[in-house]
Structures are given as C-alpha cells and as structure tokens.
Amino acid sequence: MKTGDTVVVATKNAGKVKEFAHAFEKLGMRVVSMFDYPSLPDVVEDGVTFAENARKKAKEVAEALGLPVLADDSGLEVARLGGEPGVYSARYSGEGATDARNNEKLLRELAALGDAGAAEGLEPLADGTKLLSGARFVCALALYDPAERVFVESEGYAAGFIMEQPRGGGGFGYDPLFYLSGLGKSMAELSTEEKQGISHRGIALAALLEELERS
Numbered sequence: 466m467k468t469g470d471t472v473v474v475a476t477k478n479a480g481k482v483k484e485f486a487h488a489f490e491k492l493g494m495r496v497v498s499m500f501d502y503p504s505l506p507d508v509v510e511d512g513v514t515f516a517e518n519a520r521k522k523a524k525e526v527a528e529a530l531g532l533p534v535l536a537d538d539s540g541l542e543v544a545r546l547g548g549e550p551g552v553y554s555a556r557y558s559g560e561g562a563t564d565a566r567n568n569e570k571l572l573r574e575l576a577a578l579g580d581a582g583a584a585e586g587l588e589p590l591a592d593g594t595k596l597l598s599g600a601r602f603v604c605a606l607a608l609y610d611p612a613e614r615v616f617v618e619s620e621g622y623a624a625g626f627i628m629e630q631p632r633g634g635g636g637f638g639y640d641p642l643f644y645l646s647g648l649g650k651s652m653a654e655l656s657t658e659e660k661q662g663i664s665h666r667g668i669a670l671a672a673l674l675e676e677l678e679r680s
C-alpha cells in the first residue's frame with residue numbers, strides 16, 4: 466500500500482489527533498483529521514468489536530475521499546464490570562457524553578459494587594488511594610486503501626487499574642483514572658511521548674507500521 470507524506474485519520478477526537486500527529490511527525494509525516502473535513506458525515510459505529518468499528522470508519526471515509534485512510538476504535542474494558550464500557554466507551558454516560566461524565570459514571574458503577582477492589586485483593590496505593598478494578602485499554606487500528614481495496618490492521622492493549630480518584634492533566638478520556646502499576650503513575654501523568662511508548666494506541670501503531678512495511 467502506498468501512503469504519501471500526509472496521513473488522513475478518520476477521527477473527531479482531539480486527543481487521538483494529538484497522539485497520531487506526535488507519532489507521525491517523527492516519521493516526517495503530517496496528520497489531517499475529520500476536523501479538516503467538516504462536511505463529511507459521521508460514521509455510525511454499530512460494530513460489536515473494536516476491529517469492526519475501525520474497519521467501518523476507515524472504509525467509509527476512504528471511499529468518500531478516494532484516499533487511504535487510517536481509523537482508530539478504542540476503549541476501556543473494566544474487569545469488575547464484565548468488560549464494560551468496551552465498544553461503548555465514548556457513549557458510556559449516554560446522550561451528550563463527555564469525558565468528565567463518562568469518568569463519573571465509571572466511578573459510580575464501581576462504587577455500586579461495594580468495596581470491589583478489596584474483594585479482588587487489590588492493595589491501596591502508598592498514599593491510601595484505592596484501586597477499584599483491573600482494566601485494560603484496547604485500540605484497534607485499520608488502514609484502508611480504496612484503490613487497492615485492501616486493509617492493514619492491528620491491535621494494541623495496555624493493562625492497569627481503575628483508581629477511585631483522578632490523577633494528572635494529560636491525555637484524554639479515562640486516562641486520569643487509569644493507573645499503571647509498573648510506572649506508579651496514571652496514564653494522564655505521562656507526556657505524549659511517554660504515553661506513546663506504553664499505550665494501547667502506541668503499541669497498535671508500531672504493529673501497524675511493521676505490517677505496512679511487510680505488505
């Protein structure tokens with residue numbers, strides 16, 4: 466598959482745009498997003514898996530533009546909630562969902578389970594902050610070339626824990642509640658560069674670039 470020096474990413478999430486722009490800048494490439502194509506209709510994300518939604522976003526936008534397009538479908542799977550919010554991560558708190566409301570709902574749902582963390586044997590952090598559940602971030606990437614009608618795909622995961630309180634001002638979405646025990650920090654306490662090194666998105670992107678070199 467041939468990609469030029471501009472990558473079109475089928476996203477309207479400013480946090481994702483920032484992370485992709487940072488990653489591709491290192492490769493001498495520029496990123497444009499759906500903010501640059503405001504007249505394109507939103508893609509309906511009705512897939513049951515992250516991979517399905519990523520393929521749908523990439524294909525619909527690529528066919529509309531006649532260019533190869535990269536799409537990201539991602540989310541948070543929380544063990545004590547049976548994998549929720551999963552593919553519904555962006556809309557977890559319903560109509561007009563925001564990151565803040567989604568985070569509040571996540572803490573509410575976990576609080577409703579009682580002392581879930583303690584039940585799982587999760588030790589509080591040194592400052593007494595409780596961990597409420599194991600969790601993982603998932604990122605599915607799909608790059609679709611409408612000329613060759615081919616997909617290149619990858620997935621990445623990041624494992625951690627949900628904290629009872631937010632920490633850090635970086636990242637986006639559920640990052641302030643997501644604790645990385647190996648680093649002793651929340652995902653929102655990492656720089657864009659650090660997050661890329663360990664995140665579901667960074668790992669999926671590295672795999673996609675490798676796959677692309679082989680194809």
Ligand SMILES: O=P(O)(O)OP(=O)(O)OP(=O)(O)OC[C@H]1O[C@@H](n2cnc3c(O)ncnc32)[C@H](O)[C@@H]1O
Pocket residue numbers: 475476477478481510537538539540541554555564567602636637638639640652664666
């Ligand atoms: O579909 P696009 O336009 O790309 O933007 P979106 O925000 O709707 O993105 P998704 O449909 O993939 O939903 C993913 C949600 O999961 C959360 N999420 C994904 N990646 C994350 C990350 O790196 N850090 C924190 N939260 C993340 C965040 O709440 C996102 O809104």
Ligand SMILES: [Mg+2]
Pocket residue numbers: 510555
């Ligand atoms: Mg979405």
